[in-house]
Amino acid sequence: MTLLDLPLAATRGNPAAAASYWDTDPLRYLDEHGAPVEGGLRPAPEMLAADRLLAVYRSLRLARAFDTEATALVMQGHLAVYPSSRGQEACQAAAALCLQPQDWLFPTYRDTAALAVRGIDPVEALTLLRGSWHCGYDPKRWRTAPQCTPLATQAPHAVGLALAAKMAGDPVVALCLLGDGATSEGDFHEACNSAGVYQAPVVFLVQNNQYAISVPLRKQTRALSLAGKGAGYGMPGVRVDGNDVIALMHVLDEALERARAGGGPTLIEAVTYRIRPHTNADDAARYRDQGEVELWLSRDPVDRLARYLTATGRLDAGLDAAIGEEGAKYAAAMRERLAEEPHVDPGDMFEHVFAGPTPQLRAQRAMVEAEIAAQSADSSAPTHGEA
Amino acid sequence: MSVATAHPAAAPARPPASSARRDGAAQAGPTPPAAVTLAKALNQALADAMAADERVVVFGEDVAELGGVFRVTDGLAARFGESRCFDTPLAEASILGTAIGMAMYGYRPVVEMQFDAFAYPAFEQLVSHLAKMRNRTRGALPTPVVIRIPYGGGIGGVEHHSDSSEGYIAHTPGVHVLTPASVEDAYWLLRSAIASPDPVVFFEPKRLYWSKSRVRLPVTTGPIGTAAVRRPGRDLTLIAYGQSVPIALESAEHARGFGYDLEVLDLRSLVPFDDATVMASVERTGRAIVVHEAAGFAGFGAEIAARVSERCFYRLEAPVLRVTGLDIPYPPPKLEHWHLPSVDRVLDAVERAMAA
Numbered sequence: 001m002t003l004l005d006l007p008l009a010a011t012r013g014n015p016a017a018a019a020s021y022w023d024t025d026p027l028r029y030l031d032e033h034g035a036p037v038e039g040g041l042r043p044a045p046e047m048l049a050a051d052r053l054l055a056v057y058r059s060l061r062l063a064r065a066f067d068t069e070a071t072a073l074v075m076q077g078h079l080a081v082y083p084s085s086r087g088q089e090a091c092q093a094a095a096a097l098c099l100q101p102q103d104w105l106f107p108t109y110r111d112t113a114a115l116a117v118r119g120i121d122p123v124e125a126l127t128l129l130r131g132s133w134h135c136g137y138d139p140k141r142w143r144t145a146p147q148c149t150p151l152a153t154q155a156p157h158a159v160g161l162a163l164a165a166k167m168a169g170d171p172v173v174a175l176c177l178l179g180d181g182a183t184s185e186g187d188f189h190e191a192c193n194s195a196g197v198y199q200a201p202v203v204f205l206v207q208n209n210q211y212a213i214s215v216p217l218r219k220q221t222r223a224l225s226l227a228g229k230g231a232g233y234g235m236p237g238v239r240v241d242g243n244d245v246i247a248l249m250h251v252l253d254e255a256l257e258r259a260r261a262g263g264g265p266t267l268i269e270a271v272t273y274r275i276r277p278h279t280n281a282d283d284a285a286r287y288r289d290q291g292e293v294e295l296w297l298s299r300d301p302v303d304r305l306a307r308y309l310t311a312t313g314r315l316d317a318g319l320d321a322a323i324g325e326e327g328a329k330y331a332a333a334m335r336e337r338l339a340e341e342p343h344v345d346p347g348d349m350f351e352h353v354f355a356g357p358t359p360q361l362r363a364q365r366a367m368v369e370a371e372i373a374a375q376s377a378d379s380s381a382p383t384h385g386e387a
Numbered sequence: 388m389s390v391a392t393a394h395p396a397a398a399p400a401r402p403p404a405s406s407a408r409r410d411g412a413a414q415a416g417p418t419p420p421a422a423v424t425l426a427k428a429l430n431q432a433l434a435d436a437m438a439a440d441e442r443v444v445v446f447g448e449d450v451a452e453l454g455g456v457f458r459v460t461d462g463l464a465a466r467f468g469e470s471r472c473f474d475t476p477l478a479e480a481s482i483l484g485t486a487i488g489m490a491m492y493g494y495r496p497v498v499e500m501q502f503d504a505f506a507y508p509a510f511e512q513l514v515s516h517l518a519k520m521r522n523r524t525r526g527a528l529p530t531p532v533v534i535r536i537p538y539g540g541g542i543g544g545v546e547h548h549s550d551s552s553e554g555y556i557a558h559t560p561g562v563h564v565l566t567p568a569s570v571e572d573a574y575w576l577l578r579s580a581i582a583s584p585d586p587v588v589f590f591e592p593k594r595l596y597w598s599k600s601r602v603r604l605p606v607t608t609g610p611i612g613t614a615a616v617r618r619p620g621r622d623l624t625l626i627a628y629g630q631s632v633p634i635a636l637e638s639a640e641h642a643r644g645f646g647y648d649l650e651v652l653d654l655r656s657l658v659p660f661d662d663a664t665v666m667a668s669v670e671r672t673g674r675a676i677v678v679h680e681a682a683g684f685a686g687f688g689a690e691i692a693a694r695v696s697e698r699c700f701y702r703l704e705a706p707v708l709r710v711t712g713l714d715i716p717y718p719p720p721k722l723e724h725w726h727l728p729s730v731d732r733v734l735d736a737v738e739r740a741m742a743a
């Protein structure tokens with residue numbers, strides 16, 4: 001009996017079975033303990049330079065600090081919802097770090113930490129999840145599309161933008177982030193197929209965190225590897241350890257370079273794990289065992305790089321503490337700014353429906369403004385029975 | 388300006404750049420202009436827009452070599468190269484999604500959906516992205532895409548070739564919805580749609596593709612958001628758009644025989660809706676009938692009837708009536724004449740309204 005023939009519930013309570021299913025062949029540089037694997041990837045020397053790796057490590061720690069703080073903020077009611085990317089920090093950091101300034105990122109709701117690593121102000125990055133507007137950053141300034149919630153629907157946008165850049169002769173690549181579940185959507189297929197036909201300079205990075213809310217990947221597809229789907233679209237498909245940031249960056253760099261040089265799209269599957277529930281509103285105990293989570297905690301992407309850096313003499317306890325301190329400061333500033341009630345302007349609802357207001361919207365805006373005026377007149381009137 | 392002729396899969400073409408529009412005013416010539424079909428006017432509008440602005444690109448299914456199944460994109464690929472007019476894979480969501488991505492980069496994509504009912508796969512892209520992108524990003528990322536959709540029945544099409552889907556789209560805040568009924572409007576509204584900073588769904592009444600007018604193009608008509616009075620009248624206002632405009636005009640001719648003087652409005656623009664022109668007309672006549680092909684239940688006519696009732700209630704001499712398609716899936720061609728609004732049904736409604 002092969003693993004695929006196991007009844008669906010068979011891997012539950014059996015982390016080893018689940019692990020061997022997922023861990024057959026992804027490309028790696030480091031093993032789970034942070035030691036280079038024999039016969040693994042051979043990243044370029046620049047990638048392994050101390051400065052470069054320490055910068056990557058700082059980004060991992062920043063992503064972790066961001067995620068930890070956002071998780072706390074949502075628990076305290078300062079965010080409307082937060083889909084955590086804990087355990088996926090290597091993907092988050094690598095996606096942001098591998099891009100050049102002119103490249104475009106197409107993130108999902110889960111990729112807020114990637115936005116932070118890209119340099120977007122955390123308050124702007126969390127605007128969607130705070131509920132004060134839909135997209136809080138300027139997509140053109142940051143070459144970052146609004147975070148996309150309807151699954152895989154951003155993938156055709158990435159293809160279109162990449163095609164446009166190619167037609168304009170600009171050396172711009174689009175990097176589209178997706179989840180494993182999103183690969184079942186029609187838009188994913190249409191986008192990959194079109195990208196292949198147009199030879200668009202786009203890279204699809206699927207963060208295979210094993211679940212789509214409660215649904216494990218084996219209920220999404222019979223395919224053993226998501227990367228293998230690339231073949232059907234005439235593009236390279238690469239399966240990489242998504243908790244090995246060096247391997248990820250190596251694979252991403254290669255794909256981005258190929259796209260930039262006119263070599264067309266690539267599909268990358270990064271095998272990782274969603275440590276926390278889908279969002280703060282989810283109860284993961286209903287569909288997975290803690291043993292599985294424990295197993296993946298032992299494969300932590302941040303620890304893995306730290307061990308490697310320590311073992312190779314690039315990181316010591318002093319420097320590690322200093323980097324931790326940077327993260328703590330970043331988180332403290334986040335907390336201070338996000339704990340405040342956000343400013344919202346009802347006028348925004350009408351301002352950007354069209355380039356100019358229609359007569360109907362002008363009338364509706366006047367109605368809301370009158371309501372606001374009446375409300376503030378009410379609240380400034382003297383009240384009775386209250387201290 | 389060099390024009391690449393390669394499919395986008397080939398090497399880069401040239402950077403997009405906006406250039407001024409070159410709308411020549413119609414020149415008065417000694418000979419009367421030749422008759423132009425509505426399809427040809429659309430074709431000319433696309434060609435003129437592409438010539439005027441390098442950012443304008445046209446793509447969809449069968450639009451390049453074939454020139455589109457209705458030939459509206461005929462000759463564009465040959466003239467402008469396959470980087471400006473290209474065939475796409477059969478993937479409507481991807482066609483629109485690609486257009487959105489290109490618009491994010493500064494292009495002005497005009498995409499063709501082959502038939503009304505085959506645009507549905509693109510619905511999610513339209514509703515969740517095209518209509519919302521400007522709003523989501525507080526104006527930072529407008530997506531000025533034009534979606535051309537041949538729509539409507541009466542052409543003997545088998546199932547899935549005769550839908551009127553304007554109601555679904557008009558219900559979506561954030562997109563303009565236009566539909567011409569004349570050759571002149573076909574040209575000018577499409578030029579206006581392509582020049583608009585907002586996304587536009589451009590419904591082309593396919594039964595009128597072969598209607599003709601003696602007009603010298605380019606021509607300008609009204610701006611987006613304005614209805615046209617096609618026939619002034621005192622007794623009752625017929626409110627129509629697209630293929631129902633000729634039905635309304637023919638009905639008005641017949642009604643003259645019964646002593647009724649009907650006004651006919653061609654909405655042209657469903658969104659934005661021209662309340663001013665519609666209400667001014669109903670204020671004059673005191674009676675209104677809406678005519679459209681789409682099913683009546685929760686259709687666009689319901690919106691018009693509600694708006695007229697809200698605004699002109701005390702002037703109305705009769706309830707606002709609707710003459711629409713039946714509330715059935717579009718019937719097979721041998722039965723479609725029972726479904727479509729007819730002059731007879733409009734005249735029946737006129738009798739009822741005038742008797743009230």
Ligand SMILES: Cc1ncc(C[n+]2csc(CCOP(=O)(O)OP(=O)(O)O)c2C)c(N)n1
Nearest residue numbers: 110149150151179180181182209211212213
């Ligand atoms: C089209 C669509 N269907 C359903 C949903 C609801 N939904 C939100 S996230 C999610 C799971 C997605 O899983 P995956 O693609 O693996 O990404 P992950 O959340 O694991 O990062 C679902 C079903 C949605 N957002 N969009």
Ligand SMILES: [Mg+2]
Nearest residue numbers: 179180211212
């Ligand atoms: Mg997932």
